[in-house]
Amino acid sequence: MPDYQAPLRDMRFVMDELFDYPSHYARLPAGDDVSPDVVAAILEEGARFAREVLLPLNQSGDREGCRLEGGEVKAPSGFREAYRQYVEGGWPSLAAEPEHGGQGLPPSLSMLLSEMICGSNLAWGMYPGLSHGAADALRHHGTEEQQRVYLTKLVEGSWTGTMCLTEPHCGTDLGLIKTRALPQDDGSYRISGTKIFISAGEHDLADNILHLVLAKLPDAPEGSKGISLFLVPKFMPDGQGEAGERNGVVCGSLEHKMGIHGNATCVMNFDGATGYLIGAPNKGLACMFTMMNAARIGVGIQGLGLAEASFQNALAYARDRLQMRALSGPKAPEKAADPIIVHPDVRRMLLTQKAIAEGGRMLVLYTAQLVDVVEQCSAGEERERAETLLGLLTPVVKAFLTELGFEATNEGVQVFGGHGFIQEWGMEQMVRDARITRLYEGTTGIQALDLLGRKVLMNQGESLKVFTKEIHKFCQANADDEAMAPFVGPLAKLNSQWGELTMGIGMKAMSDREEVGAASVDYLMYSGYVTLAYLFARSVKCAREALADSPSDASFYQAKIQTARFYFERLLPRTRTHAAQMQAGAEGLMAMDAASFGLGFEV
């Protein structure tokens, strides 16, 4: 069975040393409650929960899957008990506001916990995972009563939430949805329609499930401007506010999926179910994006968690498995062969995983500080800046980290050779589980359009400039440091190329909108690589400063610099390809007639 240890040492490096979280936390309203001791205790307890409670259920959950019996879904054995412990440990309320029963701690702490959950048991994590989004929607758009009746239940974890967006004929294009909401005299609505791909749509972990459902009012405008958001509880709250009568929403079937077998992916049938409007009529899409943005970062963290898990197990295998001698001569002459970690190509794969995990962690924790500020600081210049950067980086976190997370889990299989393909080792499950992250909450293609179209070009690159200026400043501040030159040199070049590429696409897009779609995925990947290069360069500076004090764990900091070097030498060159490809333009993509694509095989 695969092992998983929360990478606490690396988390502490990124938090305490690289991004100075102690000062960051001190500046937050809840600052006094977030002492380094509290943070350390939370992380350690989270690590224990992940390894001792969730990890043992990961492979068994994959094998057992979920069962639908008489409209009720049974999650795999042990999932319910693990959820009970999760609630008992107070985890759901960690970052929620005190007025809703939360502990008021910064969201970043919750994101660190997410990484641990995703690394140990992604399928389980998707049960409480969607509650965050539902809670966000209620917090931002719910009435006071809705918050009192429903949000508090989500915060305490006794009820969970879902996001019901997709329908059989539409996922990306929500303007096409057919689910209807009929107003009732009592101010409620009767919701009818079918939603698919509803993660944790039905299960036996919690007492009640709150569905946040996109639907159309009778008089709604066409398309995405006519969508409203509704709250549809599985059980209506009774007089005591507990789960009461059954509402008209049932799970029609479970999807059979490539991975995350332990999570119930449901077809949900709404048959005149009672629902309540959240936010204003026809403004559901905006409310949905409140849920969606948090969920997107959450999915990026899934990519990170799986990359770390795969790396840890591939590393253990590579140290243990004896196969062939090193090309430069035996390294373990006393053994029948050398451990495969001596082979440069095995190291290339391991370092790829390591760089993805550690780079991804820096990106997530950089973003997490922005989330803290956006969520907990009062309005002002700092929060505005954080909102801008968060908007820019959200699609990058989502798509870039899931693309790389999938790559990392595949490298993990590859390190194991044929054994990687065998279920027993658990490496192939990580690939199957990771595969969904590139798809749900908006595919990589959708994230790329969001980044290039909405976040970058729509404001003439102003948001991007906020970020590239920050990188530029870092480069300038370290321009004279010779030891930093191998990092700052390439970074500075790529950073200015980023602006040039953006301008180039923007110019072309003025005469042909297809240019945006033609460049977008390469643009997103390029953006991701440059962003990680910036963070790796900062990590080198930070590690060098630490080394100057001759610490007892010098090898940790040396490894940091070596990993950054690997990243710059072996992953960052991918920007060359992405730059060339995004400059190729739309013509070559659009030239072929749709009818001609299949002429090689169509009879």
Added chain:
Amino acid sequence: MPDYQAPLRDMRFVMDELFDYPSHYARLPAGDDVSPDVVAAILEEGARFAREVLLPLNQSGDREGCRLEGGEVKAPSGFREAYRQYVEGGWPSLAAEPEHGGQGLPPSLSMLLSEMICGSNLAWGMYPGLSHGAADALRHHGTEEQQRVYLTKLVEGSWTGTMCLTEPHCGTDLGLIKTRALPQDDGSYRISGTKIFISAGEHDLADNILHLVLAKLPDAPEGSKGISLFLVPKFMPDGQGEAGERNGVVCGSLEHKMGIHGNATCVMNFDGATGYLIGAPNKGLACMFTMMNAARIGVGIQGLGLAEASFQNALAYARDRLQMRALSGPKAPEKAADPIIVHPDVRRMLLTQKAIAEGGRMLVLYTAQLVDVVEQCSAGEERERAETLLGLLTPVVKAFLTELGFEATNEGVQVFGGHGFIQEWGMEQMVRDARITRLYEGTTGIQALDLLGRKVLMNQGESLKVFTKEIHKFCQANADDEAMAPFVGPLAKLNSQWGELTMGIGMKAMSDREEVGAASVDYLMYSGYVTLAYLFARSVKCAREALADSPSDASFYQAKIQTARFYFERLLPRTRTHAAQMQAGAEGLMAMDAASFGLGFEV
């Protein structure tokens, strides 16, 4: 359920128009039997068999899997009957020699059939698939009697073969095998040991199974110089040459795998089983490579087959699925939304698949001509040249086409969005099935070492020069053709860079052998992309010539040119990254202490 149509039109283009197979066949000894009509009939009948017999069993076989009951393996429903039809159709004997009961047709025809089988049902294809390797070993290294008793059975298909190499503690490093062979007075051997990952090691499709087993003689030298090859039948032939008494080899268990569930991957226990030496004592590794090289090309074809299958289904979905309007305005205003094939990023994914499938097909059929010459022409300059090129290209076909095949199947899932993750659609099965191809018969890393270490550097790049010279000649011959400039220009540059990169690594490797392993995978991928660039450039020239005659199917040829353009603009730029990465050298990979890799998480 996914569909699959053998891409006959494209196969004919590559065979008849691009590589002039009619003349090629005419020059072979069996030339008279390989008229264009015969070829057409074989391809059409193969296409029918793949689509009508194999395809309907692909999803059901994945779901049902194999069962081990009392030492006997039951293949999924329908597999046995399909195999009966396969034998009845004479397919196993297609390319075998007449003296062993074969039809003596060129191996290339068999490779075309393989693509169809892999595209429609890879798991099924792995039952007869291993027989080819076993037959090759017997043909090249078996005694006349062994050929008469055993090879003829493989050729007629009533018996199948396996390759028993891997053991629990060794796969790549066969010098470590522990299986023993004790000589008996009657000239036979008693084989004892455990082999794992034995594809089709036990099943109910054929009357008997012939295991080709690597084992060590009592007095064998250490390591890979002390390995011998043995033939171990499941049932000993009786007086009539039919399956008689049970031999001491049984299937101990079946592996639970990520994919190819329909194929039985067996742990085989040899307990004093009777075996016969194939070839000379202690020369088993050379005999094994006879099997292995054919098998490696076969696995490359699996990557191709799955790429094509995934492409066909993604294309159908992209034409059908309505989602969003084109960025440049509605393309199907009469519908609720545009089919997603209008979106440039969806086209990018489809064209990636198409280019991989069509490029892969060109590479396989280029290689297939070499196989024909090596197998069927008498010794001489042409055969020597073909042997050189075949040796060079075998690891490229194996690794490059499986890496790209896996990418293509993943693009197929991505085109389907969330539906791609659902088993019902069949797209995720292709990913799971494709995943093994990067691993078995030598991982990508092993192929890369074979290419760079053995095939290129060991003879100072002489073999490579045979190929780069051919490319150079093509570039020179088309240097003045302006229409060819966008293809010939980049190709010529990359072709000379290929030589320079090779020389650079060779120089570095003289002082540090690790440089070979550090560069090898990037080198292999680079080699693959340049090779496809050459073949795509030739396809453009060929298509342009066809267009000059104003054919009725002009759009087919236009699409050929458009696909090549896409390849040059959108896939070939990956060479930039691979070139940069392979030049980064070994130091950055070797610097980190094995102990330091895990410092971020190890407690």
